[in-house]
């Protein structure tokens with residue numbers, strides 16, 4: 001096996017290669033002055049890519065990474081198929097190989113556009129999934145917002161989760177006695193964490209007014225004197241966590257932490273969160289200042305599930 005990466009996930013790909021006991025190769029991914037991308041399998045990786053089952057680790061966020069992921073898959077497929085001839089006459093076409101190509105996506109951008117909420121909208125998550133699935137033998141996605149959207153793609157998809165590692169981290173470093181899901185969508189993830197560290201659990205019901213404003217339905221939570229961690233799949237503006245933290249503090253919570261897989265932390269979210277919570281824990285699916293949990297173990301489990309199937 002060989003783990004490869006472009007510009008978005010080298011740190012995770014290196015960790016995955018170590019866990020899987022194989023090599024990691026960096027693929028060329030850089031920008032032209034007009035911002036278009038240039039993608040290439042370096043000559044030194046061609047034979048290894050042809051002879052190995054390859055795992056590409058790549059995000060689909062930001063938008064430039066969607067193109068990068070597609071183009072890297074394309075380049076790897078060309079190499080595996082033996083399409084190596086170039087206009088300089090240096091490369092020569094050769095026989096195709098049968099070795100597999102898998103994609104590990106730490107953060108799947110557009111995951112929240114998983115339905116047609118209003119007529120005329122593109123179901124972006126599914127469209128991107130469809131494009132990627134034409135270019136590989138299987139995909140694993142880490143903590144996808146709503147897995148249903150990728151469930152019936154033409155290629156096999158496994159859903160990996162770093163909630164196990166997040167739970168271990170919380171238990172060791174924070175030792176919460178209450179886990180809160182800030183909305184119904186995070187119940188499965190958050191209740192898994194609560195079960196794993198054996199503490200109380202509840203959830204809030206959230207209504208999103210717009211990208212920056214949400215409201216929670218009032219609910220009595222048994223959190224007086226408790227150390228609470230709010231667990232979600234992602235933190236973007238931080239609005240969801242800040243409002244949930246307010247509700248928890250009003251009801252007597254002693255300390256409030258937030259944990260998520262995907263730390264997007266857009267538009268000053270970190271400084272906003274610092275005013276509302278005692279700490280934030282995120283995985284390294286996206287490079288961010290609160291990344292303390294490795295997503296590599298979960299992605300390796302997802303890849304093993306794909307390959308062993």
Ligand code: R5P
Pocket residue numbers: 145182183185186211214232233234235236237238239240241
């Ligand atoms: C949406 O349902 C997600 O699970 C998150 O709760 C949401 O994306 C967080 O966004 P923000 O940090 O902007 O409130």
